[in-house]
Amino acid sequence: MARLSGERLVHEVCNRPFARAGLAGEAGLDEAIAAFLRSGAARREADWQAGGAVERRHYRVTFARLAYRVEPVALVSFVDQTAEVRTEDTLRRxxxxxxxxxxxxxGGFADALEAMIAEGAHRWxxxxxxxxxxxxxxxxxxSMTGDELLITVARRIKGALRGRxxxxxxxxxxxxxxxAIDQEDEEADQVARRIHHAxxxxxxxxxxxxxxxxxxGIAFGGNDTRVAEDVIRHAQVAMKKSKGSKAAEAYSTQALDSAREEFAMETSLRRAIENDQLHLVFQPICDLATGRVESFEALARWTDEGGSAYSPVxxxxxxxxxxxxxxxGRWAIDTAARTLAGWDQRRGRDCxxxxxxxxxxIQLQRDNIAEVVGRALDQAGxxxxxxxxxxxxxxxxxxxxxxxxxxxxxxxxxxxIAMDDFGTGYSNLASLQKLPIxxxxxxxxxxxxxxxDRDKVAIVRAILSLAQALGxxxxxEGIETVxxxxxxxALGCTYGQGWAYARPLEAEAAYAFLLERNG
Structure with missing residues (x-):
C-alpha cells in the first residue's frame, strides 16, 4: 500500500520483465502502474534471471491512494528525489x-541566448x-561605492528596457x-539611445x-545562428569600436577583420620591441626669429621583418x-638620450x-616615469x-x-615639460597654472x-597671449610655409616645427642638419 499526494519528482527503477510488458513508457507513471496491475503479461513472465537488469526514468506526476501487489518476476520501485532536485535547481540558479x-x-546570459537560438527566433x-x-x-x-554604482547603473539600464x-x-x-526584434533592427538602436539617456x-x-x-556594441542574430558565444564576441568587437566613436556601433565583418589585424599587429609589435627592430627619427624644432635648431622631437618608426613600414598612427x-x-616608451626615452649623448661626443662638447x-x-599611469627618466639621463651622462x-x-x-x-x-x-596639441583638449586654466608646464x-x-582663416588666427593669438601670461x-606645429x-x-610664437624646416630625419641626417643650421 502506498500513499503519496501532490506533485513529486520520483525516480522509477523497473526490471526487465516490467519493461517488456510495455509498461515503462513515458506516459504518466500512475497510469503505468494501474495498467501493470490489470495486466497478466507481467505476471506470466517467469524468468528470474532477468530481474537484475533495470531501466531508469524520471517523472513529475501526481499520486493518489493506490493499492497493488508486487510479483516476484516484475518489480517497480519509487524514490522521492524532490529535495535533491530542488537543491540542484537552486545551485544552478x-x-x-x-x-x-x-x-x-x-553563464546565465549565455543560457538565455542558447534558449533563444533553440526556439528558432527569427531576429534578435x-x-x-x-x-x-x-x-x-x-x-x-x-569598492563599496563602486558596488553601489553598479547596482544603480543596472537599475537605470533595466528601466530603459522592455519587460521581456x-x-x-x-x-x-x-x-x-x-x-527580441519584433520588426526592424532599428529597435536595437532605440534601446541603445534610451540607455545613453538613462x-x-x-x-x-x-x-x-x-x-x-x-x-x-550591437550584434544581430536569427534563426540561422548556431553558436551563442559568437554573437557575444561580435557585440564586444562592436563595443570596442564604440569606445572610439562615442556612439553605439553595430557589428560588421569589417570590424572583426580590423580587430584581427590589430591582434596580429600587437604580436608583431611585441616581437619588434623585444628584438630592437624599431628606430627613432628626429624632426627639428627651430627658433622662429633666428632659424637656428633649438631641439629635435624624437618620433618612433617601425618597419617589420618583411619590410613593411607601419605608420605611428x-x-x-x-x-x-x-x-x-x-x-x-622606455625604449624611446633611452634611445633618444643615447642618441643625443652620441652627438655630444662627435662634436666634442655639448651640441x-x-x-x-x-x-x-597610459605610460604616465602605469610606469614609474620619474625613475625611467632619471635612469636614462644617468646612463647617457x-x-x-x-x-x-x-x-x-x-x-x-x-x-x-x-x-x-x-x-x-x-x-x-x-x-x-611641454603640453602637446594644446587647444584640442579640455584643460582648465586653474589646473594648468598649478602644473609645472x-x-x-x-x-x-x-x-x-x-x-x-581669421578664426584660426584668433585662436593662435589667444593661446600665445595665455602662454605669455603664464610665462x-x-x-x-605643422608649419608648412615660410x-x-x-x-x-610676428604674433609672438617662440619656436616652430614642420616641413617648412625639415621632415623627420634619420639620426645621421638630423646631426648633419644641426651642423648646417647651427654651425
Whole structure:
C-alpha cells in the first residue's frame, strides 16, 4: 500500500520483465502502474534471471491512494528525489546569477541566448555595454561605492528596457542585453539611445556627483545562428569600436577583420620591441626669429621583418590598447638620450640642443616615469635640461592630482615639460597654472591654413597671449610655409616645427642638419 499526494519528482527503477510488458513508457507513471496491475503479461513472465537488469526514468506526476501487489518476476520501485532536485535547481540558479545585482551573470546570459537560438527566433540582438572610467571610480571611492554604482547603473539600464528583454552583468563593469526584434533592427538602436539617456543623469553617491558614460556594441542574430558565444564576441568587437566613436556601433565583418589585424599587429609589435627592430627619427624644432635648431622631437618608426613600414598612427594606438606603450616608451626615452649623448661626443662638447620625447597617458599611469627618466639621463651622462617631455591634455585631465605629483617629480630631474596639441583638449586654466608646464605646443589644426582663416588666427593669438601670461614658451606645429612661420613669429610664437624646416630625419641626417643650421 502506498500513499503519496501532490506533485513529486520520483525516480522509477523497473526490471526487465516490467519493461517488456510495455509498461515503462513515458506516459504518466500512475497510469503505468494501474495498467501493470490489470495486466497478466507481467505476471506470466517467469524468468528470474532477468530481474537484475533495470531501466531508469524520471517523472513529475501526481499520486493518489493506490493499492497493488508486487510479483516476484516484475518489480517497480519509487524514490522521492524532490529535495535533491530542488537543491540542484537552486545551485544552478545561483551559479547563473550575479550576486551583487541579482542579474544573470555571463553563464546565465549565455543560457538565455542558447534558449533563444533553440526556439528558432527569427531576429534578435545582443547589446554589450562597457562603463567608462569605472575602474577609476572604484579605485578612488572604494569598492563599496563602486558596488553601489553598479547596482544603480543596472537599475537605470533595466528601466530603459522592455519587460521581456534580458539584462545580465557579464563582467566587472560590463553588461549584456538580449533583445527580441519584433520588426526592424532599428529597435536595437532605440534601446541603445534610451540607455545613453538613462546614464546621462549624474549619479549621486555619498558626497559625490558622478557622470559615467558607456560604450555600446550591437550584434544581430536569427534563426540561422548556431553558436551563442559568437554573437557575444561580435557585440564586444562592436563595443570596442564604440569606445572610439562615442556612439553605439553595430557589428560588421569589417570590424572583426580590423580587430584581427590589430591582434596580429600587437604580436608583431611585441616581437619588434623585444628584438630592437624599431628606430627613432628626429624632426627639428627651430627658433622662429633666428632659424637656428633649438631641439629635435624624437618620433618612433617601425618597419617589420618583411619590410613593411607601419605608420605611428596605426601602431601607437595598438601599443596603448595592449599596454606595449610602456616598454615602447622606455625604449624611446633611452634611445633618444643615447642618441643625443652620441652627438655630444662627435662634436666634442655639448651640441647645444635638447631632444623631446612624447609620453603616453597610459605610460604616465602605469610606469614609474620619474625613475625611467632619471635612469636614462644617468646612463647617457646628460643633464636633465637636455630632455623635453611632451604630454597631452588628456593625460592631465584623466587624474589631475596624480599628474601634478608625477610632473613635480619629473621637474625635479631638470627636463622641460611641454603640453602637446594644446587647444584640442579640455584643460582648465586653474589646473594648468598649478602644473609645472614650461612650454605649450600649438596643435597643427590651428596652424594649417591659418593665413586664410581669421578664426584660426584668433585662436593662435589667444593661446600665445595665455602662454605669455603664464610665462611659458610656445611651439607651433605643422608649419608648412615660410610665410606661416613669419606670421607666427610676428604674433609672438617662440619656436616652430614642420616641413617648412625639415621632415623627420634619420639620426645621421638630423646631426648633419644641426651642423648646417647651427654651425
Amino acid at each position: 545561483e551559479m547563473a546569477t550575479d550576486s551583487l545585482t541579482g542579474l544573470p551573470n555571463r 540582438a545582443v547589446l554589450m555595454i562597457d562603463l567608462e572610467r569605472f575602474s577609476r571610480f572604484n579605485a578612488c571611492l572604494g 528583454d534580458v539584462l545580465a552583468r557579464t563582467g566587472g563593469d560590463e553588461f549584456g542585453i538580449l533583445l 546614464l546621462s543623469t549624474p549619479f549621486r553617491l555619498s558626497d559625490y556627483e558622478i557622470r559615467i558614460g558607456c560604450a555600446i 596605426r601602431f601607437i594606438p595598438v601599443a596603448e590598447e595592449s599596454g606595449l606603450i610602456v616598454p615602447l 647645444g640642443v635638447s631632444v623631446a620625447v612624447n609620453l603616453s597617458p 646628460l643633464a636633465g635640461r637636455r630632455l623635453k617631455l611632451e604630454l597631452t591634455e588628456s593625460a592631465i585631465i584623466a587624474d589631475p592630482e596624480r599628474m601634478a605629483r608625477v610632473l613635480m617629480s619629473l621637474k625635479a630631474l631638470g627636463p622641460t 614650461d612650454l605649450l605646443k600649438i596643435d597643427r589644426s590651428f596652424v594649417t591654413g591659418m593665413l586664410h 611659458m614658451a610656445t611651439v607651433a 610665410e606661416v612661420g613669419q606670421t607666427l613669429a
